[in-house]
Structure formats: C-alpha cells, structure tokens
Amino acid sequence: MWTPLLLSLKVAGWATLVASVAGIAVAWALSRWPSRWSDLIDAILTLPMVLPPTVIGYYLLVLMGRRSRLGAWLHSHGIELVFTWQGAVIAAAVVAFPLVLKAARAAFLDVDHALEQAAAVLGVSPAAVFFRVSLPLALRGILAGVLLAFARALGEFGATLMVAGNIPGRTQTLSIAIYEAVQAGDDPLANLLVVVTSITCVAILCLTAWLMPGRNRQRGRRWSAP
Amino acid sequence: MSLHVDFSCRIGGPDGFLLQPRWSTDSHRMALLGPSGAGKSLTLKAIAGLLRPDRGHIRLDGHTLYDSRAGIHLPPRRRRLGFLFQDYALFPHLTARQNILFGLHPGWLNPAGRTRLPESARHWIQAFHLTPFLERYPDQLSGGQRQRVALARALATRPGLLLLDEPLSALDANLRRHMRNELKALQQAIDIPTILITHDPDDAEALADVVFYMEQGRVLAFTPPTQPDSPFNTRQPHDPTI
Numbered sequence: 001m002w003t004p005l006l007l008s009l010k011v012a013g014w015a016t017l018v019a020s021v022a023g024i025a026v027a028w029a030l031s032r033w034p035s036r037w038s039d040l041i042d043a044i045l046t047l048p049m050v051l052p053p054t055v056i057g058y059y060l061l062v063l064m065g066r067r068s069r070l071g072a073w074l075h076s077h078g079i080e081l082v083f084t085w086q087g088a089v090i091a092a093a094v095v096a097f098p099l100v101l102k103a104a105r106a107a108f109l110d111v112d113h114a115l116e117q118a119a120a121v122l123g124v125s126p127a128a129v130f131f132r133v134s135l136p137l138a139l140r141g142i143l144a145g146v147l148l149a150f151a152r153a154l155g156e157f158g159a160t161l162m163v164a165g166n167i168p169g170r171t172q173t174l175s176i177a178i179y180e181a182v183q184a185g186d187d188p189l190a191n192l193l194v195v196v197t198s199i200t201c202v203a204i205l206c207l208t209a210w211l212m213p214g215r216n217r218q219r220g221r222r223w224s225a226p
Numbered sequence: 227m228s229l230h231v232d233f234s235c236r237i238g239g240p241d242g243f244l245l246q247p248r249w250s251t252d253s254h255r256m257a258l259l260g261p262s263g264a265g266k267s268l269t270l271k272a273i274a275g276l277l278r279p280d281r282g283h284i285r286l287d288g289h290t291l292y293d294s295r296a297g298i299h300l301p302p303r304r305r306r307l308g309f310l311f312q313d314y315a316l317f318p319h320l321t322a323r324q325n326i327l328f329g330l331h332p333g334w335l336n337p338a339g340r341t342r343l344p345e346s347a348r349h350w351i352q353a354f355h356l357t358p359f360l361e362r363y364p365d366q367l368s369g370g371q372r373q374r375v376a377l378a379r380a381l382a383t384r385p386g387l388l389l390l391d392e393p394l395s396a397l398d399a400n401l402r403r404h405m406r407n408e409l410k411a412l413q414q415a416i417d418i419p420t421i422l423i424t425h426d427p428d429d430a431e432a433l434a435d436v437v438f439y440m441e442q443g444r445v446l447a448f449t450p451p452t453q454p455d456s457p458f459n460t461r462q463p464h465d466p467t468i
Contacts, residue, residue, distance in 0.1 A: 114313070115318075117302070117315070118317075119317075119328065120276065120303055121274050121275075121302045121305075121308075122380075123303045123329050123383055124303060124328070124329070128332075128334050131334040131335070132328075132335065132336045137318070137319060
C-alpha cells in the first residue's frame with residue numbers, strides 16, 4: 001500500500017519540478033519577447049491539457065521508443081524511459097506543464113514593466129532583473145500554477161500507463177494501483193488506496209494554504225518594522 | 227554635459243507613430259516640454275537604452291550610447307544614468323532601504339533587510355530625511371516620500387545624468403509646489419545634469435535653463451523659458467534654432 005503512494009509522490013514531485021522550470025522559462029520568454037507568434041506557441045504548448053492522456057502517452061511512446069531517433073540515442077547512452085519511473089515522470093511533466101505555463105505567463109504579464117526597466121537602468125544584468133524583480137513579483141501566481149501541476153501529476157493515469165506501464169513496485173502509481181485493484185475485484189485494497197489518496201490530497205491542500213503567504217501574515221511582517 | 231540626440235524610431239508597425247527628436251545641448255538643466263502623446267517619455271527611454279531606435283545616434287559627453295551606423299546600442303546597465311520614473315517604479319516587494327541599495331548590490335539576490343548602507347546611499351538618505359522610513363515598504367510611504375526614495379535610489383549609483391519623467395504629475399497641487407522647490411534645491415546642490423520631461427510650463431521654467439518643445443514626435447522649438455512669447459505658452463511652433 002505504501003509503495004504506490006511513495007512512488008506517486010516521487011513521480012509527481014519530479015514531474016512538478018521539471019514542468020515548473022520549463023513552464024516558468026517559457027512563460028518568461030513569451031512575456032519578455034512578445035510577438036504575433038506568442039499566442040500560437042502558447043496554444044501549441046497547451047495541447048497536453050486538452051488532448052486525451054492516451055494520445056499524449058502514445059506520442060511519448062513513439063518519441064522515446066527505441067525505434068525513434070531520440071529513443072535510439074537515449075538507448076545508446078544507457079537511458080531507458082519506457083516502462084521506467086523516469087518515463088512516468090516525463091509523462092506526468094508533459095501533462096502538468098501547461099498548468100504552470102498558463103499561470104506563470106499571466107503572472108509575468110501582471111508584473112509592471114516599468115519595474116523591470118527601473119532595475120535595468122540601475123545597472124543589474126537581465127538575469128538579475130529576472131531573479132530580483134520579475135520572479136518575486138510573479139511568485140504568487142506561479143505558485144498557484146505549480147500546485148495545480150503537482151495535483152495533476154499526482155492524479156496522472158492515462159499517459160503514465162501508456163509510457164511506464166503497470167509494474168508493481170516500479171511504475172505502479174496510486175491511480176494505476178486503484179484501477180488494478182478494482183479490475184481484480186479487490187475491493188478492500190481499492191477502498192484503502194482511495195482513502196490514502198484522498199487523505200494525501202487534503203494534506204497537500206492544507207500544506208498549500210500554510211505555505212502561501214497569506215495577506216494577513218504578509219501585512220503583519222511588513223508592519224512589524226519600526 | 228554635452229548631449230547630442232538625433233534619431234528616428236517608428237513605434238507600432240509601418241503606420242505607427244514616428245518619433246524623430248533632434249537636439250543638441252550643453253545645458254546642465256534641460257527640459258522637454260510638450261503635450262501628452264508628443265513622444266517625450268519614449269525619447270527619454272531611448273536615451274536610457276530602454277527603447278532601441280531604428281536609426282540615428284545618441285551621444286553623451288563624447289560617449290556613444292547609440293549609433294545605428296556603428297551598430298552600437300549600449301544596454302541600460304552600461305549607460306550610468308539615473309531614471310526617475312513617472313510613478314517612481316519602486317519595487318513593492320522591497321523596503322525603502324532595499325530599494326535604495328538595489329543598484330549598489332550586484333548579483334542575483336536582493337540585498338537582505340539589514341544590509342549596511344554604503345556612504346553614497348547614506349548621504350542621500352540624510353539629504354532626503356529618509357532615515358525614519360527605511361524599513362517601510364513603498365505602499366506605506368506618502369507620495370513625497372516615495373519620490374525621495376526613488377531619487378535616492380537613482381542617485382546612489384552615481385549616475386552621469388539624471389532623467390526625470392514627469393516627476394511632479396503624480397502629486398497634488400500643494401505637494402507639487404513643495405517637491406518642485408525640493409528638486410530645484412537638489413539641482414543646485416548636485417553636480418549631476420538633469421533632463422526633465424513635463425507638460426507643465428511652470429515646471430520647465432523652475433527646473434530648466436534650456437527647454438525644447440516637442441510635439442508629434444518632433445522637437446519643434448527651443449527657448450530659454452524666460453521669454454514671454456515662448457512657444458510653450460502659445461503652443462505655436464517656432465523656427466527650430468537648433
């Protein structure tokens with residue numbers, strides 16, 4: 001019972017990290033160099049959100065399988081993604097990526113451009129402008145997207161099953177374990193897993209509420225200065 | 227100071243606004259006067275490096291900041307300019323102290339809340355009486371205090387030229403008069419040349435020795451502000467004397 005839970009948390013954690021770094025980077029690039037292609041790029045990158053997960057899984061399978069160029073190259077370097085937990089990470093990251101991208105893009109667009117210009121005139125490098133002004137000011141919005149992405153990655157089923165399969169102890173995540181338990185008629189196990197999943201999700205939501213810098217707490221900290 | 231500006235820049239596509247300011251001055255206190263939409267702010271941004279013109283040149287004290295033929299476009303951080311933004315553009319997530327330290331602190335992290343202030347910052351904090359407000363965030367400061375913090379932040383980096391973008395327009399009438407006098411006193415106290423943008427002839431008269439009048443992207447006339455028939459009173463274009 002604990003193995004699928006821990007595996008799910010591990011896969012979702014890594015997937016969120018990958019999706020967040022990529023999503024924040026792309027969102028920042030789109031907001032910094034807006035062009036008439038921006039919305040098209042955004043739409044294409046949002047596809048994983050609307051495509052059926054099995055379709056994404058199939059694409060990834062074709063892309064990472066040994067018969068593709070990328071898959072052959074990875075194989076020659078000793079990297080196997082199909083039917084491994086790393087493959088599950090990729091699948092969950094692709095599915096979760098648009099959630100970070102959407103939230104981060106909106107958050108970066110919300111940052112007053114004059115502040116970034118002021119920072120540049122004050123003599124700091126573009127990278128420093130990002131880390132010292134843009135990112136902190138967009139953080140709240142980005143964080144909301146990151147948490148949604150984590151929740152989405154944790155619940156990932158279709159694409160993960162296609163890419164990573166259903167190997168107990170290795171790629172069998174919670175949602176896949178539940179499916180299998182129901183298929184096998186093992187109702188007690190299914191009940192247990194469903195309860196575990198629900199409790200985990202509630203715990204994550206509580207953690208979120210605790211992590212988010214609430215308006216009151218921020219105020220309190222701000223006004224505490226002499 | 228010597229400043230030569232001669233560039234053109236089309237904003238917003240082939241049918242967009244054409245900005246082509248052209249002037250040359252040795253004055254320490256210069257103003258660009260004109261109605262809103264004249265291109266004053268865009269011109270200032272081009273001088274600061276925040277806007278890249280299409281062609282022409284900008285030279286400051288013998289240094290080329292921009293030259294299309296030589297392919298030079300210095301990034302803003304290499305121009306050593308101070309820029310006072312219209313609404314001050316203070317960083318809302320940083321205290322007044324951190325704001326003032328911002329340009330003095332290299333690297334990818336913001337200065338910590340208790341970072342010691344170097345001499346150049348302390349000088350301006352004292353000059354602007356900001357000591358009691360250092361730990362406050364911008365939204366806890368009054369309009370006048372915000373402007374002083376923004377000025378201290380710009381001056382602490384020891385700029386070679388201070389650009390003031392409508393510094394008084396965000397203030398109410400009383401404060402406006404007060405801050406105008408304060409800026410005037412500052413100009414007398416420091417050795418840094420200033421360029422002021424304003425739509426108010428009174429501001430231009432108080433804070434500049436040389437005024438250029440700008441309309442529809444062009445500099446139309448140049449007048450010392452004391453002339454009674456100066457173009458910005460009548461809004462009639464003069465012969466360009468530049």
